[in-house]
Amino acid sequence: MSRRDERGTVTLMIIGFAFVLAMAVVLVVDASAAYLQRQGLDTIADGAALQGADLGATGRETYLDGVPDDRLALTEARVRASVHDYLLAIGAYRTYPGLTYDVGVDATTQSVTVAVHAPLDLPLTVPGSPAHPVVGSEASAIVSTG
Secondary structure: OOOOOOHHHHHHHHHHHHHHHHHHHHHHHHHHHHHHHHHHHHHHHHHHHHHHHHHHOOOHHHHHHOOOOOOOOOOHHHHHHHHHHHHHHOOHHHHOOOOEEEEEEEOOOOEEEEEEEEEOOOOOOOOOOOOOOEEEEEEEEEOOOO
8 A cells, every 4th residue: 555645735735824814914904994995085075065065055145135944055066166175175185195076966855965086095905906996985964944
């Protein structure tokens, strides 16, 4: 009876486990970076929506005619301008280079929706992962006079 030589089998298994462990570390580090950036974008989107709803509903006509009893008039141009000014004031463009935003105004419900997106710079990369990942967040605010 001949015996097989198994000396290289343990080395191969250790290398395999080390590779799996390294991929797990990369996954955890990248997922943590994405989560933290999304949390930051959540804060920015919340503040931008509130600012857009607040400043998008005020203007010259409010001061001349007074605040209406039922609803304030939101204009998309005014909301977009106030969101842009807010993002500049808090330094969002510096913190998240490549930051973009979209603004939606629903006149029926008097709501403002702000979506922000920023490229994600992953600390580690996994083969086959997206080359330029983007993280985003969305927030809404409703204007009410009552």
